[in-house]
Amino acid sequence: MDLLRFITAGSVDDGKSTLIGRLLYDSKSIMIDQLEAIERQSKNKEDGEIDLALLTDGLRAEREQGITIDVAYKYFSTPKRKFIIADAPGHIQYTRNMVTGASNADLAIILIDARNGVVEQTRRHSIIASLLNLPHVVVAINKMDLVNYSQDIYNNIVIDYAKVAQSLGLKQVTYIPLSALQGDNIVEKSEKLRWYEGPSLLHFLEQVEVQDTIDLTNARFPVQYVIRPQTDDLHDYRGYAGKIISGVYRVGDAITVQPAGIQSKIKAIELGGKEVKEAFAPQSVVLHLEDNIDISRGDVIVNTAQPVKTAQELEVLLCWMDNKPLVPGNKYLLQINSRVVRSVVRNIEYKLDVNTLEKNEAPQQAVLNDVIKATIKTASPIPYDAYQALRANGGAILIDETSHVTVGACMIQ
Structure with a gap:
């Protein structure tokens, strides 16, 4: 049985945690004791409903604020496939968390609130999906129950997002209308969305090809x-x-x-x-x-017939993930797969605006959640491929030599 790793992303309150909870609940992947605990804690217990978001929003601060502030991982399986889900936070200040969650994903589910359409966070998460070269993107147009399951609203959102997808060069985009709260189009096709001819979300996740995410050309x-x-x-x-x-x-x-x-x-x-x-x-x-x-x-x-690049100076797109700023001249350990070498960040060429993809003037330093173009000099040669050509051999991390904390995620250019 194969494995699909996917990440959910979207704006705050778009329903990411509820969507995952609904997938787990309707696919009967919740333990009885888990279900009983959630029923006791559920905000909607008086109405006979359970708060499915509690399945992923496990941190106390998240429950108090009603948001997700860390990447929550969940595991479930159906008779057809195993799944690992990463629920990424929606706030701009947690960009690094989405980069972390998406770095090993085969697919991204980007949620859009049907009432709000394509918003700034939608573009930001789509840009990150593009930068990380994710093979599949599912645009889940959620809360269709709050717009009376309107086909016109759905069609307008598809048109708007298609422009975003084309500008970013996203490869395979699938659109699915649904209601995570009501369970419409999550596991089973909904009668309320009879105008929609595609699969339910779970059916799509079970059927989508993941083998095409593995490069079988370059050994x-x-x-x-x-x-x-x-x-x-x-x-x-x-x-x-x-x-x-x-x-x-x-x-x-x-x-x-x-x-x-x-x-x-x-x-x-x-x-x-x-x-x-x-x-x-x-x-x-x-x-x-x-x-x-x-x-x-x-x-x-x-x-030998499929050569790899080797160099001691690498140009990278780098997402900075540490509270301490990155300053040119700082030394780190660079790890790519099992190879670890000493390195120094030579310079910062520009800062990337993750809302517009504009290249802003080179900053003096990079701070938490910044995405920058930088040059890294390594102590010994690194065998690598460009990230956009081969994700498996084009991604690297920077590690603090003292604390051994991962401080940066690199996409080699």
Whole structure:
């Protein structure tokens, strides 16, 4: 059974938490004790209704304010697929939280309040989805019950959002009218929306293709562990363990180990303890090479016919995630997959306006939630791909050398 990771985003009070609660409730993915606890806490208990948003708004501050201020992760499954949901906050000051939640997502659900249409936060979250190169976007036009399930209002919102999607180059956009509070079009098609001919939200999530989010063209294998048992019966055993993040590897393939640039061929591939002729992303395997090469954790084994870029100076779009500002000259650890190197931020080229995509004058520093274009110099070469070409090998993080806190999310250009 495959896995779909998706994120919900939208303006405050658009109904993100209620939507997730409805998905969990109507798909019968809530434990009985959870349900009983929510019923006791529910604000609407007098009406016989439960507050489904409590399933995700677990923090006391969130309950008091009625908003989501952190990324809440929920897990559920149906007979057809497993799901991981990230509920991102709606406020502008929590831009970093959406970047965190969306960085590993296959799909974004962007909620729009049918009464308000496309607003500033809709554009902001759509821009982040575009920057992170998310393969699928679902525009969930919520609270249709409050506009009498009007087809005209739905159509006007679709027209408005289509202009946003075209300007950002969003790839695959699907529009679904629904009411999270009433359960219309969440799990089952709603009789009140008979004019809508598409699938319900859950049916779409179960059917959407996630394999097309995995690049099977460019073979990339970051080494996580070098296996050398050093025993009498396995004296010559040398295997390189890790996860294939993209592409296909076959026995006999010519490979190059980066950043050293040393070439060899694949002698054997182990998958689940058994030898196989080929393996592909996202499988975890052990590769054996024909030559004894000095390979360490963080090196990348690539298909020689599908070369990777290597450099010590990287241009990145960077979302700053720390309360302490980023100042050019600051030193950090840069991690891309299993490779960690020392680095320094050389300069800030410009600050990106996440509302308009305009490039504002280069600031003296970057503060929490800023998205900037920066140049990073690393102590040793980094094998990488441009983020827009291959997300799996184009995303990196900056880590504070002292506290080991992740302070920045990078999209390599």
